[in-house]
Amino acid sequence: MSTEMEEPQHNLRDSPLPVDALAQGRSVLIRGPAMSGKYDLLLALLGALADDAMFVSTSRQVTGARRDFAAYGDPDGLAVVDCSSRVSGQETGGGDLVRYVSSPKNLTEIGVKFTELVESFETDGADAAVGIHSLSELLIYWDVDRVYQFLRVLLAECRDLDWPAAAVVDDDAAGEQAATTLTQPFDAVIATRADEDGRTFQYRESGSQPSDWTVF
Template sequence: MSDATLTDSRDAPAMLVLAPGLSGDDARVCTQRVAAADAALVVSLRRPPEDWRAARDGALPPTCFVTAEPNGDAANAVADPGDLTGLGIAVSERLGDLPEDAEPAVCVDSLTTLLQYADTERAYRFLQVLCGRVRAAGGTVHVHADPAAHDERELDRLAGLFDGVRSVEN
């Protein structure tokens, strides 16, 4: 990722979080962003909700999930992570279930997994709509990605959707 793209605006409404694999620092950044919200929505594509919760210490607000496979904790599940229309509908439904005055924190875990099922252009459009919807609700959104799994050009293009990019070490 180019230095011109890499920023560290920790309070950015929309942030791309770059971290290798399932790092502890990645989970810490996520917890900080989610804990400050009234409610949280997690789009968990790489692990079940109980594993996502277990990786985060600290108090979390009421948290709901959209997952890529059926799970008791998730009111919404999509059969195929590449079905971005279905994923978008599930996210919209869950956001619609939140109290009207809630300022949600949305976590997408992870862009790396999403890009295994959908091409960059489709993922770009999905994230563009998601970021716009969350900003309009006065909330925050952050998206996890493993920088080693993507080429620099792809990350630079996707980083343009976000107000900030935070790189964390393992």
Template sequence: MSEGKSYDVGDLLPVSSFDAGTNVLVTGSAGSGKTYLGARILAEGADGNEGSLAVTTDGNADEILELYREKADDGSLHFVDCTGAGSGSPDGFPSDRFETVSSPGDMTGVGVAFEKYTKRVGERVEGSRVMYDSLTTLLRYVDQKRAYRFVDILTGRFRAEDCLSVFTLDGGTVDEKTSSMFTHEFDVEVSLRVEDGTREVSVSGDPDAPDGWTPLG
């Protein structure tokens, strides 16, 4: 990867890009657009010879794929499905770019799947974007301590690999202590809300981000 690599996010956010190795936490209540934002950030890299990996714990691979395809061709997209449902890849999506692990709590399986992804794309890509959707589901399978350790390992791995990662968390279903615990593991927090039918975003942790709330791109 070239020195000074950055990841363009277009007009999705009130910042234009993130440095390589940045880990982003997207928080908001149900329906605020967390999955939409994560999928579109992945798709923003499709024209830049970047790889993309979506780790889904909620069985929403079809939704992520649809959102991705609204923006770009899915030729660089890979999936890790953690539901253990065994339903296979979405219709029309290559099975060799679709890995499965037994459950959201199979943290070793996720790590192995990421290793397989990095070996598959190798040096053919100029950086990788990773989406993990969502930490809320992970907490239903493992306790806070294990979840925190898992996030610490993953974010460290993504930082070392110069990836851009986006994790989602439903702030309305976890207590403030748990939310704060995860926030400390990330470089940037993107908060989403819906006000009068409009999705709005606020970014903290990035020096170029404006204060306050702005419409979600």
């Protein structure tokens, strides 16, 4: 395992995000239109919220997910529930920190494999930040109510462990009503957008005023 790490691309501690508070088992949904930086922000959060990270990847194979994460944390230490490789016939090992799911359509299997990785972390006495990318992929196969219930169970498991969790949904793909419904199980929401100032985000907790838009 390489000991040289790239510098993180975003220092979230210099932003409006309450990183220390989120790290105490809180959950956040990152939502916005396509090409507004949601995925990058998710990876940055995973690297900032805990020493270890677990990634439920509905569309990115483990090799790609780890390569993407290298700018934010230890890619070899990223645990992945890979929902993409078997669909394309490219399951390629990855070590003890990888679990393969037949397809993103199988929510039950995703939950089982996620719990297996959680148990392995607990056995080692480790904590982790959990990321899900993306809920939009799940909405291709399931209605919003079923994805909502899946989220509630997964987030409850994280909350019981005091593990922070973050997920991504594409507003364009999901639609406004579905995306708004999926915000409900989360403690906070990060909205992203891309305009003449570049990519920006706004942080909001339930019952609170949103932060200013911040370039990232």
